[in-house]
Amino acid sequence: MESELFKCLEEMHGESYKSFIENKLIPIVGTIYEPNLGMDIITSDKIAQEIDLIVDSAAITTFDERYDLALDANVNGPYQLMMFAKKCKNLKLLMHYSTAYANGEREGLILEKPFSMGESITKEKITSISPFTNFPSLHVDNEIDLVSKLKNNITNNIDLEQIMKNLGVERAKLYGWQDTYTFTKAMGEMMINNMRHEIPILIIRPSIITSSYKEPFPGWMKGFRTIDPLIFFYRKGDLSCLLGDPNGLVDLVPVDMVVNATMAAMAKHGNLQNRQLNIYHVASSSINPISFSQIFDYSYNFLKLFPFVKKMRFFDKILDVENYIWEVLSKQHEVQNGKELTKIQIRLIKKKVEYLKNFSKLHEPYMFYKGWYVLYFLFLFFLRKMIHFYIHKQVKNISTCN
Template sequence: MLRTTPKINKIYILIRAKDKGAAFNRLKSEIIESKLFKCLEEMHGEYYKPFILNKLIPVVGNIYEPNLGMDIITSQQIAQQIDLIIDSAANTTFDERYDLALDANVNGPYQLMMFAKKCKNLKLLMHYSTAYANGEREGLILEKPFTMGESITKEKITSISSFTNFPSLHVDNEMDLVSKLKNNITNNIGLEQIMKNLGVERVIDPSIFLYGKGELPAVYCDQNTLMDVIPVDLVVNATMAAIAKHGYLQSPQLNVYHLATTFVNPLAIHQIFDYCYEYFTLFPFVNSKGDKIEVKEMKYFDKISDFSNYIWEVLSKQHKVQDLSEKELLKIHMRFKRKVEFLNNFSKRYEPYGFYRGRFHTGNMRILMEEMSEEERKNFEIDASNINWKDYLIGIHISGVRKHVFEGKKLCI
């Protein structure tokens, strides 16, 4: 936005922080001094910092709270000024407690909508959601919204039996359910697990790097399952295109866009790990002794028991257990057991993605793209069918995440 929209006045950034100083420090470290903004710094030279500090305003707040956690004066000031809200706040922890997940992914957007109603000059509200919020829906998934009270769980159950009565889900009811559960538990013993279990009832990078470290020789999945991977550049460009199209419409509309690849440029799990094998063969990790970590081609299992047995077999081959005392043998077996349990739990967490049967239709995205001029399409690429997966994964994604996300972090089990 700062590169391509010179007339933009201010961008207020809601930041979770204890005070204004901490919020500014996050703005400074995560944005102003980020390598991602080097191109903007080169454009403005010595005027870069004054320019960006004039445009980006950090605001202390919390999306879960009324008024988004802002003080009254700040919230009133912002409500009078803004004409666009972009909501990308969410909790993406796969096995999060249900109460915390509900706060971030349901109560947060609810509070944001309440605040949006106070913004008299608001022309557009954009909300991002992961494709996998579609749960276990199968087949071709169209770009259409749910109506209030609908749920994926209801779809799944009624598809098995049309006579099943499933209650409609509403924010207030779910929040009330969580509140009553908490109140009925006299102490915190067991609360953590209860909430995690409730969350379970109701993504790919860690797997890649465990594989590169030699810690994940196999995966529990259908190797032909399609994964919806999308470069963030395309997400940003599609956001800009949608703002340009819908920002000044006079009549209220609800539009859904799938920026997805399963329909237009499918990528299977086995392809991802084929490219990972190629990458880590060329650019291997180095262990604590300075030796290069050798990776082998990935193995795939559709039964968790077969997966566990294979992991145990690999561990046994890696560690010689001959001529050991009973005590030493017991210690090694306990270590094997912990690794297998960790990888079992890790794999079960990713199971919904490893066996996913949905494909996301992108008709609305296609129309949005066709309405752009040739120059706009060149400057704001949103056509996911143009992605060369080998070039992207080997040349950009894996090396980029390795450098900017996992560098210096311990991933060994």
């Protein structure tokens, strides 16, 4: 309620703002991946009788999260939510936030289509080249069993954390996803599609969400996320180069546009109440593209008065990135101190270089990504224009012949 996001609403209602909000919102303690969403029976029964819309925005969004924790939030969470949704007598729609990057390592034109249990990006690629090649199907239950058995065999919690982090990335890469986050979000979609039966489902897949464009005011974003860390490290002078394609397109969409698209889609499908699964990509697509080099050119023009901000350089090898960052950071320390580096400073620089190297490797799949997303309503718009033009041309030709 104290968030800056609601400042306009607070000004509008004045002293009655608090009571206005309390009449609108009833917070309930729960856990997304537990039966009944972690609620007590009385509360869950009351909610199940009354609500007509569920909005699922619960997720772990860390790219390299522990596999067991990511499965709990992003896969088991949707499972428990669907189990609860089936108890809701008046439910008109369940709206689930996914990500456009649930499409994994698919490249080129990516359509808005659902995931079915057993599908995987690797399987798509292999069978498109050789239809008779066998590749293991991706089943959520198998992944959960794999994690459960592994956890039972590991007693050291320190080892467990790293093993689970590595396992998530390994399984994601095996089946064709960039990282643990996108992999488990795709499996969450599979779970929803597999369980939906008669429940109307709406899935919103935003690309990289950035700060607000207009509403409730420009520039709002909470936390340190999406593309912010890249700009932040660049501003400090730490991130002097990137592992990536400078001409690669980065798909950014302001948070208020995502919210507006969500409300429009919910209004449409909540009223229609068709027992279908509908998916929308909310992205800049080919309509308003921007490249990585453009982003850092804009950043440079804005930040160039700061002492350590230089033109961003791009490399396609991680070793070049590591060497260049080491060179830049070493010079910065020498300039600041006016003398050669001490052993402690060298150790600190090595630690920073290692962190930025891992940071670069984590974001590498996105920095070379070649996919772009179809906005379905725009596709229909252009299709209609093409049909109209074709008919008009045919009529004109007939008239000329006559």
